[in-house]
Amino acid sequence: MAEFAIKLPDVGEGVAQAEVVTWRVDVGDLLEEDEPFAEVMTDKATVELPSPVSGTVLRLGAKVGDFVAVGAPLLWVDLATESASDPRPALPGAPPVTEAASVTDAPPVTDAAAATPPADVASRIPAGDRRALAAPAVRKRARDLGIDLAAVRGTGPDGRVLHADLDAQLVAAQGGRHPRAPSRPADGVERTRLTGLRRNIARRMQEAHQIPHFTYVEAVEVDALEALRARLNASGDGRPHLTLLPFLVRAVTLALADRPELNARYDAASETLERFNDVHLGIATQTPHGLMVPVLRNAQDGDLWSHAAEIARLAESATRGTITLSELTGSTITITSLGALGGVVSTPVINAPEVAIIGVNRISDELRLVDGRPQNRSVMNLSSSFDHRIVDGAVAAQFIAHIKELLQTPALLFIGR
The missing domain is CATH 2.40.50.100 (RNA polymerase II/Efflux pump adaptor protein, barrel-sandwich hybrid domain)
Structure with a gap:
């Protein structure tokens, strides 16, 4: 032997x-x-x-x-x-x-x-x-x-x-009789040991809970943005379908140019803050294996369609379980969205060691006063969390206000750097 x-x-x-x-x-x-x-x-x-x-x-x-x-x-x-x-x-x-x-x-x-x-x-x-x-x-x-x-x-x-x-x-x-008989615990309680990704998620959430979070919520009217998105998707030019995410990616990267301290990672052990020139944007993705955060690298580059294609590729790889370690590490700020199930308000958990996470809630119709007259508007809340050790409330508010301005006036998305 x-x-x-x-x-x-x-x-x-x-x-x-x-x-x-x-x-x-x-x-x-x-x-x-x-x-x-x-x-x-x-x-x-x-x-x-x-x-x-x-x-x-x-x-x-x-x-x-x-x-x-x-x-x-x-x-x-x-x-x-x-x-x-x-x-x-x-x-x-x-x-x-x-x-x-x-x-x-x-x-x-x-x-x-x-x-x-x-x-x-x-x-x-x-x-x-x-x-x-x-x-x-x-x-x-x-x-x-x-x-x-x-x-x-x-x-x-x-x-x-x-x-x-x-x-x-x-x-x-055996003549059609299935050999597998379900077993039930004597006390009626099923106990499962957490392993793999589920255990990893549990540990990371426990670590993130130690961060002093604060959440800032802002309502954004997205009628103009949705009209532009529908127009671009109807062009029939064969380019990738645009969801809301590529527009939000563009808005976040432009807003970070004015607030680079939010594109950062904080090492509490050494009390060191790392600021990054390039935006490596984590996209929280729910998969059959659990929550994963694929990374859209150099998000400040590219256009709406290249972002849409890369986000779709990363999501598919994560869902199929073929995503690589390098595609899941190195993010500097994260976006999380549950799409149509996004609720009205949420309190996202920071993807440590990052210092900010932008949460996207679902779009709903609301009756609002416009020039003193009630009008129907498509409204989406941004529920974002920040590490209060690093980010002051005023800085967070200014950052989200900039994103709101860009999304409510989508022409500005194409004027920036």
Whole structure:
């Protein structure tokens, strides 16, 4: 046996440790060189780790949710394995691993009745072929159940066999009775350990809570802006569709030219304020994985359409889970918006170590007095929070007032620098 330890590589500048969020392999699986074997989270990004070697997985060095230091062993493999195309059974006596899953597949059946295949399954399904496309965890479970993957119709991408496909095979063999029986805690309380992005969000929010926030709310009439946006989107020139965000990006960058102290990051430990010439604008984005803040770099450059295209690209990458660590770090000020669900007023939490965040609430129709006469207006509130250690109330008010002026008179957006 030629045992080899695969260690956690340097996955980002300044990163000392990472959390294991997904194992793609289990003990006994055959791992090919460059095949992803785990996903780890560092700071705000999830990083996929490819194997530097081929071999059989001997043991895992951590459970899901554990933190591993850079340079520490993640798993051990037997290099004596010639090829992962020749399946071999799990090594006898290997330590059990309680948390292992495929990143794209549903969780495996855990009910005891499903862990052992019915006799008619083993008799009706030939065993031995492992050439079907499937994740290592699915392959191992199929071996344990005595199911030939080649006999299973995969419903995943490119015909990949999923855990749900194995479930369907078992259901068919048991006459339509699903083997998975939901378990309920005796005390009626379901307890889930926070891991991955959700735990990261919880910790960052706890840290941000220590900042002395103050929130400033201002109403903005956006009738002229919405008319301009509709006109530009109706041009039919094939350019990206414009939402409100690109206009707000332009307004924020112009207002920051007069208030550069808000385009900053504060290090409380060293009591140092860093001001930035370039605006790296965080765009808070809700994803199926949790809240992420992709960064629109050099937001002071470009035009409305280039901003729209980049914001859409970043949002799609964040939603699909393919966004990189560099695309999630380095923001200097943040915009947060829930679109049509944005409510009337909110109290955004500062994306530390930044000192300001601009919150966008939904647009609603309001009856307002214009020259003494009631008129219907489209109104949107900006609910923005500031670090009161750095930003005085007057400075915040002047900054938001400048943004309001730019949005209410959108021609000014194209006159500035």
